[in-house]
Amino acid sequence: MSWLTAEQALTLLGTKSQTLYANVSRGRIRAKPDPADTRRSLYFTDDVKRLATRHAGRRKTEAVAAEAIQWGDPVLPSALSTVSNGRLFYRGRDAAMLAESAALEDIALLLWDMKRPLRFEQNQARQKPPSLNAAFSALAERIMKDLPSLGRSLPALQNEAESVFDTVAEALAPGASDRPLHQRLAAAWSRPDASDLIRRSLVLLADHELNASTFTARITASAGATLSAATLSGLSTLTGPLHGGAWQSVRSLIARAAVTGAEEAVRDYLSEGRALPAFGHQLYPDVDIRAEALLRCFTLPPLFARVRDVGEQLVGERVNVDFALTAMTHAYHLPEDAPLIIFALARTVGWLAHAMEQATSGRLIRPRARYVGPPVQ
Template identity: 90%
Template sequence: MSWLTAEQALTLLGTKSQTLYANVSRGRIRAKPDPADTRRSLYFTDDVKRLATRHAGRRKTEAVAAEAIQWGDPVLPSALSTVFNGGLFYRGQNAAKLAERASLEDVAILLWDMKRPLRLEEGEMRRKLPSLNAAFSALAERTTTDLPSLGRSLPALQGEAESVLATVADALAPGSADKPLHQRLAVAWDRPDAGDLIRRCLVLLADHELNASTFTARITASAGATLSAAALSGLSTLTGPLHGGAWQSVRSLIARAATIGAEEAVRSYLAEGRPLPAFGHQLYPDVDIRAEALLRCLTLPPLFAEVRDVGEQLVGERVNVDFAVTAMTHAFHLPEDAPLIIFALARTVGWLAHAMEQATSGRLIRPRARYVGPPLQ
């Protein structure tokens, strides 16, 4: 990622230094100390350029909206989570600090704004292994029988959210309801020693602003659909290779490194013009705090460590959470699809939180399309 000096940023923005500092304090432009002179700051180029374009005063509303939908400015209000100054926060609380002690159930209580302990009912499936297919089937079955979300009180929705989470947990973390979800997963995979890292993963992956699956869940809820339908739409989106399926690209990179060596594998990706999987993140110009929080507690398998070191040196980006979760899966000999199972279980809490927030707002999310087709007849 590229950075600008204050002089360069001010030239692009065409404003005074006070305006630049104000935009930094409001989180619109990310800044970091200049390694060459810690008394000075550098400013994230993409943030400066985006703001400079906005301030040009010649853009139409549709252009602003189009940019906002792709890693741009916030598009709707939410009290649930935000990425700010390199940190991830759930209702104002630092997610990395929460991961040191909290469980996914604790995060559900926080994000759902509940005033009582979480109660997850015993499931009926009694399956032995986590199954994504079972989660899809169970949610799909509920969508036709659950009540619509619109016009219901928050306590009523919270009670239903518990039930939906219990349904997903029964499929993805089978086990007794009196055990925390991370323990249920660890036992289901017969890896009790992985329990604490699974817990940390679940907390760190519970929510992440308006990512693709969460935005999908909010759109579903905005139409008044059931909470189970919102969770199902989020789960469907999560399976994409650019979202929850990113772990597969990491595995492919590691497999190539195992065959031809870490440095040659990284160089071959770059020579082919392909982005290196799981390095860098648009919202974290320095380091993905979720990856950092996990890697502090994990000894990387040797090949993963070598790929990380070579990749960070050649690309100039730090590994992100997809790399960390895939490395954890390998280190503890978890099933190949463990990253997606963990991701789906964790993010169900976030999807439900956003669905409830959207439903209680009473607003339909209905953007317009900017027509670029053949001339109208």
């Protein structure tokens, strides 16, 4: 095992000594007395290097973009959301604080910069479950009927965004249009006791800078495509296991823990060279504020709590929002795909906000490729 002095560790981390000591106390960095001077400590090299890599998330996105297109590039200007100092902000307002009382409809008004309440088409509650397939079909039907987004004013786009959002809401949160979406979704699942947590989740997941699905939606809108096409693009990307489908990996981890025990399950994942699902997030070096805001509002099921405790101890990272959503689903006996339904409904607001922002910029997103193929003849 390789060990570093405090000076060496601080150089790698680029932080103050207090931060180093805090990481040791939290179990993120292992330390031992220096045999040459017991008044000093040595720090485990692998732990320090891992945290140094994670702390890249603290730097400006431009710095990350210069290093890897896989995470952080390209950088696009946006006035919608940002993560700063471990907090998520929507147009400068703290998302975790908004989640204390706001509904998803309020966040739509904020992100879309609308000055009037949302107006959904009048409909009565229908006896049908929330369905991603229905959302895909409804959006696909609109694409060739709706007008392209290019060359239209922001008020015109806002009206259309409202209509597209209504289309998605009908599929993912069926119910009477005069009820808030979180209540419609809770009622559709016959779990009214989960209504407030669903509301908080929807608010916290509405937008998250240029994540994969949002970037896809912006590319689609930049070509002048319809807002429904941009939303469908985002929804398609969300289904990937590395994005909105991450809850399935959490379920697999919990299922293994139910058979072998939490510690054995976590150790098995790590010994197999697999990253522990839903632990850590590149934008939140300390804690995913969205997960924290949800987890303090309900009691973790015992098995989830054990997996969290063991995972955080062995990996040195806190659980993220995918873990929190999956735990909430289990705690409130929601359908298995509830995390993806909640994610999709919430993020539709963000996709539409970004699509409108991109469309009104009038700019096509067209990165260049760095060619690594056979030599050009």
